[in-house]
Amino acid sequence: MSDPHLLLALDQGTTSSRAIVFNKSGQKVAVAQREFAQHYPRPGWVEHDAEEIWATQLAVMTEVLESPDVTMSAVAAIGITNQRETLVVWDRASGRPVAPAIVWQDRRTADDCARWREAGHEEQVTALTGLRLDPYFTGSKLAWLLRETPGLRERAKRGEVLAGTIDTWLLWKLTDGAVHATDASNASRTLLCNIDTVAWDDALLALMEVPRAMLPEIRDSAGDFGRVADGLPGAGLPIAGVAGDQQAALFGQACFERGMAKNTYGTGCFLLMQTGAERVASANNLLTTVAWRLRGRPAYALEGSVFVAGAAVQWARDELKLVSSAEELSELAGSVPDAGGSILVPAFAGLGAPHWDPYARGTWMGLTRGTGRAQLCRAVLESIALQSADLMQAMMQDSGLELKELRVDGGASRSDVLMQIQADLLGCEVVRPQETETTALGAAYLAGLGVGLWSDREEIAAQWAQERVFVREGERFRHDALWKDWQRAVRRAKAWAREDDA
Numbered sequence: 001m002s003d004p005h006l007l008l009a010l011d012q013g014t015t016s017s018r019a020i021v022f023n024k025s026g027q028k029v030a031v032a033q034r035e036f037a038q039h040y041p042r043p044g045w046v047e048h049d050a051e052e053i054w055a056t057q058l059a060v061m062t063e064v065l066e067s068p069d070v071t072m073s074a075v076a077a078i079g080i081t082n083q084r085e086t087l088v089v090w091d092r093a094s095g096r097p098v099a100p101a102i103v104w105q106d107r108r109t110a111d112d113c114a115r116w117r118e119a120g121h122e123e124q125v126t127a128l129t130g131l132r133l134d135p136y137f138t139g140s141k142l143a144w145l146l147r148e149t150p151g152l153r154e155r156a157k158r159g160e161v162l163a164g165t166i167d168t169w170l171l172w173k174l175t176d177g178a179v180h181a182t183d184a185s186n187a188s189r190t191l192l193c194n195i196d197t198v199a200w201d202d203a204l205l206a207l208m209e210v211p212r213a214m215l216p217e218i219r220d221s222a223g224d225f226g227r228v229a230d231g232l233p234g235a236g237l238p239i240a241g242v243a244g245d246q247q248a249a250l251f252g253q254a255c256f257e258r259g260m261a262k263n264t265y266g267t268g269c270f271l272l273m274q275t276g277a278e279r280v281a282s283a284n285n286l287l288t289t290v291a292w293r294l295r296g297r298p299a300y301a302l303e304g305s306v307f308v309a310g311a312a313v314q315w316a317r318d319e320l321k322l323v324s325s326a327e328e329l330s331e332l333a334g335s336v337p338d339a340g341g342s343i344l345v346p347a348f349a350g351l352g353a354p355h356w357d358p359y360a361r362g363t364w365m366g367l368t369r370g371t372g373r374a375q376l377c378r379a380v381l382e383s384i385a386l387q388s389a390d391l392m393q394a395m396m397q398d399s400g401l402e403l404k405e406l407r408v409d410g411g412a413s414r415s416d417v418l419m420q421i422q423a424d425l426l427g428c429e430v431v432r433p434q435e436t437e438t439t440a441l442g443a444a445y446l447a448g449l450g451v452g453l454w455s456d457r458e459e460i461a462a463q464w465a466q467e468r469v470f471v472r473e474g475e476r477f478r479h480d481a482l483w484k485d486w487q488r489a490v491r492r493a494k495a496w497a498r499e500d501d502a
Ligand SMILES: Nc1ncnc2c1ncn2[C@@H]1O[C@H](COP(=O)(O)OP(=O)(O)O)[C@@H](O)[C@H]1O
Pocket: 013, 014, 015, 016, 265, 266, 267, 268, 309, 310, 311, 312, 313, 314, 326, 327, 330, 410, 411, 412, 413, 414, 415, 418
C-alpha cells in the first residue's frame, strides 16, 4: 500500500459546511457539502446553531471518507478552515453551547463599539490588534454574551465555560475535548490578540472584560492540533493545519511573495495582500491581520472585508425573485452594457472596509422608468466589483505597491461577467485559477506542511495554475465615471439606521 498521500480539508463556511479530499497534486478527489440554517432573531442579528455546524461538518466528513475514491489509510492529515470571528461559547463538561453562535455579520454590538470609541479606546485597540472597534470582530460579541448571560463570567473565570471561534469549536468536538486551541490567523481576528506578539493581550482582555481562562491556546497554522477522537469517523487522523478561511485562501492561491493578493467572492468579499514578516499599518481603513504563522514566525496581510457580495446575488434571487439562479443573473447582466445609471449599495449589514459604517443600509440609486431586469442584475454584479475596487485602491495606497495581478476565487468568481467588470474597473489582470476551492486547498496545504507531505512552499507554488485571465476592455473614463457615481451612492447609504426622520 502507498504512503498516506491524501489530505482532508474541513471548510466550515458561513452558509455551508464542506469537506474536500485533495491528492498531493492539489486535485480534488472527493467533495461533500451541506447547507445549514441562518437565524435572524432581530434586525441586525445573525446567529448559527453551533451543534448544527458540528453535525453538518461531521456529516460531510463522513461522506467523503466513505467515498469509493478515499481509503482512510491513504489520508495523511486533516486541515480545518472556517468562517472567522463567529463566536461559540460552550460548557466544558457537557460540550454543549451555552448560547447560539454569534455570527461575524451580527451587528448587535454596534452601540458597545461606539461607546468604547467615544471613551477614546479606538487608537489603542487598532495599534494592538491591527483591527478596529467594529461589531464584526469576536471580542465585542464575547463581551456582550458575558454581560447579558447571568453567571456566565463567573463560570468562565472558573474555567467551566470555554470560548472560541469556529476552528476552536470544531477542534474541541473532533478531539472530544482534548484540544482547546486556535491558530494565529484566527486569533488575530478576535480583537483580543496582540498582533505583534500573537498572544492574548491583558489590556484588551481588561477592556472587553474577558476572563483569560476561557480562551484557547494559540498555535502555529501548521503543526500539531491533536488527533480525531475514537468513535468518530477518521478516528486517529492527525489534525495538522488550521487557518481562517480568507487566510487559507491566500495560502491556497500560493500568494507567498510580498505584494501578492487574492480576492474571494463568496457571501462577502475578502481582499488580502501578503505583506511578509512586516505588518503594514493601514492609513486607509483596512485591517492588518496575521496571514499565517509557521515555525513560530508570523506572516502578515492587509485585508479589506466587504460584508455583502455574493449574498446580494442570493438576495436578488430569493427575495426579489429577479432570477431563479445566480447563473441566470450573470447571464442577464451580461446582456446589457451597463446598469442604465442605477447603482445598488448592498449595505444590508452596514458597510465594511474602507467605509466602516455599521449604520449604513442598502440603497438603490438612479432608478428610472427604463431600468429593467437586466440592468438591475448588472447593478448587483457591479456592486460587488465596485466594493472590491474600493478595497484595492486603499490597499495600493497603503502598501505603496502597484498590483499587476489579482488572483480570484470563491463561488461568485465563476461569473465571467463579474470578473470582466472587475478587470474593467481595476485595470490590472484578474486571474482565475484552475482550482477555485482555494480556501479548502489552503487548509489542505497547511495540513500537508504540518505532517511533512510537502517539504516547502515552493513545491506548493509550483502547483498553482491559471484557468483564465481577464483584462480591461472599453474606455477607462467610462469605468472611472461609474466608480465616481458609486462614491456618491455610498455617501447616501451611510448612517441611514442612525438618523431620525426629522
Ligand atoms: N455564477 C455566479 N454568479 C454570481 N454569483 C454567484 C455565482 N455562483 C455563485 N455565486 C454566489 O457566490 C456565493 C457562494 O460562494 P461561496 O464561495 O460558496 O460562499 P461562502 O463560502 O461564503 O458560503 C453565493 O452568495 C452566490 O450567490
